């Protein structure tokens with residue numbers, strides 16, 4: 001696979017997570033969700049009502065696991081517990097290790113699982129490396145200076161390398 005293919009999401013949602021209609025995803029039987037800037041802003045402590053409602057509905061239909069690169073274990077643990085979801089923190093995506101463990105935990109195979117996140121070089125890259133269905137979403141709240149710069153730089157890099165981001 002070329003780098004542009006590895007950075008191209010299968011689906012781009014130009015809205016926050018709760019706009020994702022899972023009934024439209026054929027063959028997807030589980031989801032791995034990023035946490036920061038996917039479920040909530042990286043400075044927020046609690047998920048919003050729309051995210052809580054979306055998670056509540058989707059987890060009736062398929063297993064959801066949280067896999068975060070955040071090294072503050074307690075933050076990710078408390079968010080996961082508030083949603084009653086299993087999780088891995090400090091996952092070092094695009095390393096495949098924790099995402100693969102989550103897929104195994106669901107008892108599914110990678111092509112049956114969607115990787116959902118806001119970042120190309122972590123979430124989309126790890127998902128594509130594993131052969132998952134990759135979904136790029138828009139952060140739920142405006143992101144701050146450094147995070148924004150990193151995300152914008154990734155998009156620039158991906159576009160320059162030929163990735164399709166629409």
Ligand SMILES: [Mg+2]
Nearest residue numbers: 034036037118
């Ligand atoms: Mg994120």
